[in-house]
Amino acid sequence: MNVAYVFSTQNSHYILSNMILPQLKQGGHGLTVVGMFFFVDNTFMLVKGNDIGERLTKISQETGILIMACDKWAFVRKxxxxxxxxxxxxCFPDLHAALKDVALSQVITL
Structure with a gap:
């Protein structure tokens, strides 16, 4: 089953760092993650030097997972x-276009 995650809550950092990333690294997530979209302050997880962003880069290079930051929030936060x-x-049109051919089964918002 192909899933995409949308990270929009203040709990996203903990869930991604301590649950999802370790499972992806070990190959035990149970689902095929095809994309991750980051909103609001969660965009800071993708700044160079941030441990989560660096770990996501390695996993993305190995698996092809789409990693996208909301452009509006990234620009607002400079x-x-x-x-x-x-x-x-x-933005959402870009996310939709990037994931249109991957047989997406679910979008999970955290």
Whole structure:
């Protein structure tokens, strides 16, 4: 089953760092993650040097998972030019276009 995550709550950092990323690294997540979209302050997780962003870059390079930061929030926070290599900037139309051919089964918002 192909899933995408939307990170929009203050709990996203803990869930991603301590649950999802370790499972993805070990190959035990149970689902195929095809994309991750970061909103509001969660965009800071994708700044260069941030442990989560750097870990996501490695996993994305190995698996092809789409990593996207909401462009509006990245521009507002002035981090649009300081994101990890794997992160793209975009909005919902960009996310939809990037995931249209991956047989997405679920979108999970955390």
């Amino acid at each position: 981090i649009n030019d300081d994101l990890v290599a794997a992160a793209r900037l975009g």
